[in-house]
Amino acid sequence: METRMPFQVDGSAIKPLLRLESEQIEDLLSQIAEVAAQTDDDKTFPEEAFRKVANAGLLAVTLPGRQLDNQRPQTSQLLQLLKRIGAANLSVGRVYEGHINALNLINLYAAQEQKTRWYADVSQHDRLFSVWNTQAGDGVKIHAIGNGRYRLEGAKTFCSGSGWIQRPLVTGQLLGDSxxxxxxxxxxxxxRVNKIPEDTSFWQPLGMRASVSYKLDFTGVELDEHDLLGQPDDYYRQPYFSGGASRFAAVQLGGAEALFNATRDLLASMNRTDDPIQRTRVAEMAWLVESGNQWLRAAGENTDAWLGDENGAERIVAYANMTRTAIEEICLRVMPLAERSVGARGLMRPLPFERIHRDLTFYLRQPAPDATILDIGRYVIDNPQNAHELWR
Known part of the structure; x- marks a missing residue:
């Protein structure tokens, strides 16, 4: 497959990671936000933003020994990083979250030789990973063709990053292996494979354009045994599958935070900050966003505490589902408050508000929201402790 990202490097030097609470990180995020409008296009990937992310060492931040090593209890800090990147550019946040998700699955299920190889892809070559699981009726099948070889057939939809991802994690039904x-x-x-055909016409979204989430046809791609990750159905193992909802919720909350910031900036530019109605709206937005931060903090801390609990998987999933649902509701409440505050003037380009609003509207549409709520209800009914004891 022909890849497009120009920022790969060849060498073994480990990039120094910027401290996550530093002026340099703030400057990096400001730079990503400043150029976000330049890639607000169905066929333009934020290459420059990811070059900056790579140079800051953030592609490798969850690898062993790094600042957010995913073998250590630091989920809350990771969620805050995802939120901050989402606040800078939701499309960048979406692709970055997919990269982090893939590395987490490698940490969970890869053999040591695979970890060594794939971690080197990140730390030495700045290669981007992602997870592409969504598909339609022509979904992916993985055929065993003998001698440790496999041939793929079928397509995936919503492949965020598309041809700019050098190490996509793709799922499919394994066939022909007894x-x-x-x-x-x-x-x-x-x-190492032929160019994978892209259906760019599939991607005509309201927002999140720069995530270039095309439909890709993997028919004919051939792989070796060492390209397979884990065992069949590992992908859906809990709590890691549903528990990951807190990560995309963190990116979404970043979008709400960006709307909050853009609203205050516009009101200040129009000398409307003394208006009592505007102050009331901004106050409500502030506590909504901060309540989202509290959800992220609790979700991260609980996940780390419950992973070692024999019965912790169900609790992690239920709490992640609540976090996802609560943050969606927070975003849906922040958006109309921001709209009323900025009026028609704020919804016009080149102001960032219009793009952020479109991106967040689209990104909030995650799979199975009703089933998620039903699962929360099942858990709390099946565990009839007093409310204050449910999550302790």
Whole structure:
């Protein structure tokens, strides 16, 4: 597959990671936000933003020994980083979250040789990973063709990052292998396979344009045994599958925070900050965003505490589902408050408000929101402790 990202480097030097609470990180995020409008296009990927992310060492931040090593209890800090990147540019946040998700699945399920190889792809070559699981009726099948070789057939939709991702994690139904069957993960080394056809016409969204989430046809791609990750159906193992909802919720909350900031900036530019109605709206937006921060903090701390609990998986999933649902509701309440505050003038380009609003509207549409709420209800009914004891 032909890749497009120009920022790959060849070498073994480890990039120094910027401290996550530093002026340099604030400057990096400001730079990403300043150029976000330049990639607000269905066919333009934020390459410059990811070059900056790579140079800051953030692609490798969850690798062993790094600042947010995912083998240590630091989920709250990771969620805050995802939120801050989402506040700078939701499309960048979406792709970055997919990269972090892929590295987490590698940490959970890869053999040591695979970890060494794939971690080097990140730390030495700045290669972007992602997770592409969504599909329609022509979804991916992985055929065992003998001698440790596999051939893919079918397509995936909403492939965020598309041709700019050098190590996509793709899932599919494993067939033709008598020893194992099920939903199998594989990681495609894009430089070793033929160019993967893209259906760019699939991607005509309201927002999140720069995530370039095309439909890709993997038919004919051939892989080796060492390109397969984990065992069939590992992908859906809990709490790691549903528990990951807190990560995309963090990026979404970043969008609400960006709307809050853009609203205050516009009101200040129009000398409307003394208006009592505007102050009331901004106050409500402030406590909504801060309540989202509290959800993220609790979700992160609870996840780290409950992972070692024999019965913790269900609690992690239920709490992640609540976090996802609560943050969606927070965003949906922040958006109309911001709209009323800025009026028609604020909804016009080149002001950032219009783009952020479109991006957040689209990104909030995550799969199965009703089933998520039903699952929360099932958990709390099946566990009839007093309310103050449910999450302790």
């Amino acid at each position: 020893s194992r069957k099920g939903w199998q993960m594989c990681i495609i080394p894009t430089e």
